Amino acid sequence: MATGTSNVLELTPQEAHRSADLGIELARKYASPEDPRLLFDLPFLAAMLPERTRKFLRAFALEEEHGHCVLRGHRIDTGRIGPTPEHWRARARPAAEFPEEILLLLYGAVIGEPFGWSTQQDGRLVHDVFPIRKHEHEQLGTGSSELLTWHTEDAFHPYRGDYLLLSALRNPDDVATTIGELDLDALAPEHVEVLFRKRFHIAPDESHLPKNNSAGDHEESARRFATIERLINDREPVAVLYGSRSGPYMRLDPYFMETPEDDPQARAALEAVTGVLDRSLGEVALRQGDVLCVNNHLAVHGRVPFRARYDGTDRWLKRVNVTSDLRKSREMRALAGSRLIG
Numbered sequence: 001m002a003t004g005t006s007n008v009l010e011l012t013p014q015e016a017h018r019s020a021d022l023g024i025e026l027a028r029k030y031a032s033p034e035d036p037r038l039l040f041d042l043p044f045l046a047a048m049l050p051e052r053t054r055k056f057l058r059a060f061a062l063e064e065e066h067g068h069c070v071l072r073g074h075r076i077d078t079g080r081i082g083p084t085p086e087h088w089r090a091r092a093r094p095a096a097e098f099p100e101e102i103l104l105l106l107y108g109a110v111i112g113e114p115f116g117w118s119t120q121q122d123g124r125l126v127h128d129v130f131p132i133r134k135h136e137h138e139q140l141g142t143g144s145s146e147l148l149t150w151h152t153e154d155a156f157h158p159y160r161g162d163y164l165l166l167s168a169l170r171n172p173d174d175v176a177t178t179i180g181e182l183d184l185d186a187l188a189p190e191h192v193e194v195l196f197r198k199r200f201h202i203a204p205d206e207s208h209l210p211k212n213n214s215a216g217d218h219e220e221s222a223r224r225f226a227t228i229e230r231l232i233n234d235r236e237p238v239a240v241l242y243g244s245r246s247g248p249y250m251r252l253d254p255y256f257m258e259t260p261e262d263d264p265q266a267r268a269a270l271e272a273v274t275g276v277l278d279r280s281l282g283e284v285a286l287r288q289g290d291v292l293c294v295n296n297h298l299a300v301h302g303r304v305p306f307r308a309r310y311d312g313t314d315r316w317l318k319r320v321n322v323t324s325d326l327r328k329s330r331e332m333r334a335l336a337g338s339r340l341i342g
Ligand SMILES: NC(=[NH2+])NCCC[C@H](N)C(=O)O
Pocket: 139, 140, 141, 142, 148, 149, 150, 151, 153, 154, 205, 206, 207, 253, 255, 256
């Protein structure tokens, strides 16, 4: 991808067919998205993706010219995937949409390593994002009636993903995902200076709380959530901007952020960067068959409010977190080969 290249790749009908067939073929050979054989084989299997797809994703990851990109035109077999479920819990697995989940994992393997959280959706590697009735008013991907305020995915966590993949299985009302990227020139230098310092607190969002996961083994789940609780209680202040001074990375989720009472500069800087991102915020309404890839350092994202249907025709996305480096989270993974943090 040379400089100035578009961040949208429209699959040709042939590419779309090949990708869909690959997903279906692989879904027969593996047991689930967490099948250790599948995870081992991912990079070899990803080599079977259309060449343009692989090159587009790899350029997106390596060149960092864009904060997000979209691969458009995947074939979704609406009949096969069936109605949008009411909840991710207690569904038969592998699910009917296992081929689409595999495709998303393959994309993850082109740009890094897919991983999950033991504290999110019961440790699944591919998350469901559809409206859940009980979450209607919550600040969760599974909410609906409230604006999902923009955020860095899992901003509170030192081992948050480098990329976020979202695949639209359906989106009949064109409900938009919001995306914001930083215009550094719009920030005063003194604010930039403060934002590069560790003077900000970010609390875990609710998606990691026990109430939003199944009650499993008591001791085991207590241990896992204790880690999250530690992150709430012994909060280490963090920097909002990091990396290059001329093109910084960002880490923020203002809804869950605080600045120390005795640090008005930090508060002013956070307000300034929040305002700059608010003004930059754009909308991307994923169409059925779109896959969105967000660079979790360069872009923040959220979702506009919408009215859920709860009749099996609701908006339905699949979500995968991707890291460039599994090793950095080793202290929080049970085994070297485990892809679950927490
Ligand atoms: N500002 C926010 N609402 N942050 C939380 C984002 C939602 C969270 N990532 C989820 O999985 O549901």
